[in-house]
Amino acid sequence: MRDYIILTDSTSDLTYEMRQQYGIEYVPMQYIIDGVEYKASLDWESHNPKEYYDLMRNGTRVFTSQILKDTYYEAFHNAISEGKDVIYIACSSALSASINVARLVAMELTQKHPEAGIYCIDSLISSLGQGYLAMEASRKRAAGLSAADTAAYIESIKLCVNQCGTVSSLEYLRRAGRVKASKAFFGNLFGVKPIIISDIKGQNYAYKKAKGTLNARIAIAEHIRDAANGVYEELFLTHADCEEDILLLRDEILKIAPFKNVTVSTIGPIVGASVGPGTVIAFCHGTEVTIEGNE
């Protein structure tokens, strides 16, 4: 059986420690501030999280760009050269077009190297939801599954990763074109927090409203509890420079859904650029997502 690498990208929000622990690599996207392009490092090589989100708070617009063809080529080619296959768990195709580039590169390379397997999986989610799928792939690899079997497994569970979160302002998501929410639904409302899930198409979908931060936390906790459906194994939490809020959310969830393991990470620069500072998101493996967002 051929060995394989597990590759993800800048939107997986996996910390250095998590990547080390699970043997996961990532290909970076780029972010652009004031015309200067930076590697979207999950280790915050150019700006630290506080600097980065403060820039956004002060009105600096951050642009992002998808993964370059050469970056994919290099990552895939290196693996093949070492005799390895690739499982690439990509950011939701509804949020980034990167996976299309990855598939093109994979096609080119497998034509030249028919023995190699490159599996590009559209995770239909982002942040630690995507990161979780990479961890699951790693666990299956450790359990001895082949690349093909692991890829099939990930495909089969990807819609069972539930996301639920809220943002401090919908403006970032709206500006980035990365949310389904009609203007009348959230236009000019004060104190109304959108409760955002990832739908069956991998879109961020503001499917519900909550009045005030406390009610928003309760709504997220209830959504996660219902999604987990009695199986409280792993809870993943990410935040965009609002640690206090994410800990309050953790407590609120644990009150009604006693997860055994809780992982907290910071939302990386790519997801952060489109959700904005003050965002909190929870993920868990649970029942299959069936909601599809509409305008």
Place this chain on the structure above:
Amino acid sequence: MQTTLDGIGLHELFTSGYRNLKKNMQAINELNVFPVPDGDTGANMVMTFGGGLRTVSGETAHIGQYMQTLSRAVLLSARGNSGVIFSQFIYGLSRGLAQKESITFPDLAYAFTCAKEDAYRSIITPTEGTILTVIREAADFLTENAQKYPSFEEGFDALQAQMTATLKKTPELLPVLKEAGVVDSGGAGLVCFIDGICAHLRGESVDDIPDWTDISAPAAQTVDFGPDSRLEYGYCTEFILQLMNYKTDLSRFDLQKFTKPLEEMGDSIVAVHNDGIVKIHIHTFTPELVLGYGRRFGEFVSVKIENMSIQHSQVQQEAPQREKVKYAIIAVASGAGIKEYFESIGASYIIDGGQTNNPPVSAFLEAFERFDAEHIVVLPNNSNIILTANQAAESYTQCDVRVIPTKSIVEGYSALSMMNLWCDTVEELLEDMSANLSSVTTGYVTTSIRDTHMDGLDISKGAYIGLDGKHILASEASRVEAAKKLVQQITAATPKEVIIFFYGEGVNEEEIAELSGFLQTEYPMTDIGFVAGRQTVYDFIISLE
């Protein structure tokens, strides 16, 4: 007690009357129900009387002389149907008071009778249920009762009550008013004018008078008359003509004979003649013939011609269009800013109304008719309107109508802000919209209209008071301080997560900045919002959730 009145005193009364008319101008404008409006009644009446008032000094003690100067000036600035009738009313008063140096209240009986005659004389075919009816019944009332009132205070109060009663029944006399669910606009203008006079007699400013009804922004106007348009409604044509000695014999000028040929040229004719000045209002397809005819008798002081097809298209744009929707949300609101805001957050239609202006059942039915909806949800937003909304909902058979008994604008906001129009069933929609109503508190800041002691507070007239709907929780010299105190009192009882200020007409940016700073400091964890509600009566309506 004021038992006599001279020209100077009358000028003061008229000034106060005019100010109140002006204050309510927009609301009166909106009472225009006719499919082809010839201008806006409120604006026309304001300009009619204001134009006259500006030309008099207010220092003429002789009341007859004062009235003569004023009435002539008012006649010259008269515009619009109601404006012309109003100017005739003033002219009639001047005729009735011509020989007087000063008057007592009972003297007004004769003056009003003259006013009635002149007002009716100006209309070729008088219509009942209009300002004419209000004038006629006022004159009849004074003829019968003026002797009972030795003072102007008592007399005008009684007159005002009588005129208001007549105004209220105008819809019964004029079906078009009843259909539209409004009272006659010209009559309303006249009552506003009298309200202002009463306020002055009570020693109050017109600012103390609750608005006759609420004020709304005029609809955006677009001109829709192009090279291929058809002239469907003709021209609203008005002119003031100075009769010339070399063209006609002024002493033998007969208005009826003069207007006879005009009836061939158009309709809706209003004609007035005083002291060699003729004022004509007519709807005609051939304004050139009308002007040509008029000029045979004199020279124009002024001419105004407006294409009514354009006016009509503006009205048509606002005309009901049945929109096919799953859910239609109909909210009652007043305050131009609040209405706009409610529409921006998802209300399908706003019925104008509130504390001082409870909309009738017909207004709800008319609103329901606008939508081809599966379900209609109504937000009455006032405890006095819930019953009417329920009655309308019950009597409407074309679709399911639900009423969420919201008791204030703030509760209405809460419901609108939580609604989700994609939900599958109306029950879910109602549940979402009602979810937070029990945790909403409404705060109001307004001025006290009298000295009083209430809820343990000594309140002086004119002080700014803060209420939570049930109790007065603050009484302060400034509205900003009253608002701060009120918010503190309410949040001390129940912590709140969201505070929104709907600020009224006249609140300035410094005040908003001060409140904003205060709230951010005192409630750092709270979501704070400000909406230019442009409502009257309440300086602030505060939502605390």
